[in-house]
Amino acid sequence: LVAALLYDGELVESVPALPHDRPVGAVVTPSGVHRFDARG
Secondary structure, eight states: OOEEEOOGGGOOSOOOOOTTOOOOOEEEETTEEEEOOOOO
16 A cells, blocks of 8 residues: 655645556545545
């Protein structure tokens, strides 16, 4: 599981991905943990 640390205002629906990027399955913000499907 790859997780990213963000502030609440940085959480977006999607971001562009390049071939070397890894899918992120969770985001940790000050308001909590957000898990989602990282398969793309």
